[in-house]
Amino acid sequence: MTMTPQIEAFVYHFGEMGSRWGFNRTVGQMYALIVLSEHPLCANDLSEALKISRGNVSMGLKELQSWRLLQEKRVPGDRKEYFTAAGSIWDMAIRVLEERRRREVDPTLSLLRDTLLEKPSNDQEVYAQEKMQEIHDLLELCGGWADELLTMPPSKLKTLMKLGSGMGKVLEFTDKLTLRSPDT
Amino acid sequence: MTMTPQIEAFVYHFGEMGSRWGFNRTVGQMYALIVLSEHPLCANDLSEALKISRGNVSMGLKELQSWRLLQEKRVPGDRKEYFTAAGSIWDMAIRVLEERRRREVDPTLSLLRDTLLEKPSNDQEVYAQEKMQEIHDLLELCGGWADELLTMPPSKLKTLMKLGSGMGKVLEFTDKLTLRSPDT
DNA sequence: CAATAATTTCTGAAAATACAGAACTTGCTG
DNA sequence: CAGCAAGTTCTGTATTTTCAGAAATTATTG
Structure with a gap:
């Protein structure tokens, strides 16, 4: 697990933004990396790629799960848990x-x-x-x-x-609509 | 400047929530109190009512102003600056x-x-x-x-x-609309 | 039911943030 | 321009948050 400069830039940026979204820097980084990764990642991958302690990764994964943002993947013959982003x-x-x-x-x-x-x-x-x-x-x-x-x-x-951004147009129309037929 | 229990409860609650909205506890409290007050408040009022230091109030007011949330009021013959919430x-x-x-x-x-x-x-x-x-x-x-x-x-x-929550209905309608006239 | 791999929880240190109070600045007023 | 009131900035302390690494727990396999 190593990050290209592009991916790294986004991961770090998302970490900084993370606090705004209700979780801390490392949790933000973890999520960003998981989202950008085509293949499921395990705790060790995250710990290694982001250089954060194994314990911290564990906490972070729980946090992300409490937001229901992760999908758990099991690989047969491998004891580890792997994660991808849940949904689109x-x-x-x-x-x-x-x-x-x-x-x-x-x-x-x-x-x-x-x-x-x-x-x-x-x-x-x-x-x-x-x-x-x-x-x-x-x-x-x-x-x-x-x-x-x-x-x-x-x-x-x-x-x-x-x-x-066509919302405005629709509303304009709705205005007229309600004027004509005031029954709802 | 003294707060009734009702007002106090809201002010403190808003202070706690504040961090989520991008500013800290005392700034949140300050804003809540200003919003709920019919009459403009000055820095001393806030410092006294919320029991926070004068210096901190000064910082907080600047922060709220940077969000353009305050309306400044001048009282003739009074040197102090008074503030109310800007707009509705x-x-x-x-x-x-x-x-x-x-x-x-x-x-x-x-x-x-x-x-x-x-x-x-x-x-x-x-x-x-x-x-x-x-x-x-x-x-x-x-x-x-x-x-x-x-x-x-x-x-x-x-x-x-x-x-x-009638939004959904409007969209349903819009769906049909675009089906009929695919020109935009 | 050991041996060990994987994960979680705990503990304290480090970093960041919030805050009081002092020191300082600004600007009015006589 | 002295005196004072209002406002701001600075400084150090307190609080909170983040995090690494150790210790404990849970699960898996031979």
Whole structure:
């Protein structure tokens, strides 16, 4: 297991970005390398290629598995566990989206819901609750969209992909549509 | 400046979440408090209410300003600077989205573009570049959508908001639409 | 049921980050 | 231009996070 300069550059870059995506540098590097590798990798490959300790690799693999980003591969006659990326790049994006919603958005939503059930006890809280309501609504909306993406059949996803930045056009049309037929 | 338990709970929660959104705990707390406050706050208010040092508040305010999340208010006859949240909650979301794209997605895209210009020098790189191409396309697509959101007039945004989880339906319709008129 | 290969968990050191408080700068006001 | 209030930057400490390597555990094979 050795990395070409190209691959190395991407792996390191992804490691740096990793922290933004909710995991640390080495976990980011590990994932990047697994994604770019045609053949499954085992813990030793990762430890060696990235020069990180065997123990650290073990932790990292568990972390990636908790995000459901890995596919485990068994090679007959070999005791080691091998890993590849679970699913396509698009699947990866979906997984990360889903997981981040669960970890970041859901707890906030539940706190907000609880708070909004309480009666504001003074003017300060009246205003604060208005704002919390707005945040709540926004988060819920985003959650709704995310859900829709997650449960969308591949055919629709493709439409969405192809639409790309044509989204605006579609909405323009939808505007007219709802004007004409206000029944839904 | 004193916080009610409700407000305090949200402020602390947002502080914890903050790290996920790209800034640290105290910056998160500061922003939450500013958003929930009807009246502009000055550095001392924040320092006092959140029990963090004056110096730290100064750093935090600069950080929030670099995200363009604050609106500065001057009170005549008062030397202090006061701050409120810049724009609506929706504006806030847009700003964060925009800024994160700039900080997280754009650098990766530019790295990928550069790498994909190079010719793969062996099979390993052929496969890696395929994957990088997929990642590149996905990121570019997301970037495109984000752009569209950012440049969307409020009227369209409202449509989008109202649509909520009705997105799926619209796409179904679009599917049929493109089947009938394949000219774009 | 040893022998050993593979993996996980633990422990403490190292590095990075966050923060308080002091020192410093800026700019107003008389 | 002295005096002071507000704001910023610096410095060292505390906290948190990351990680290597050792120790322990689990699994596999003869």
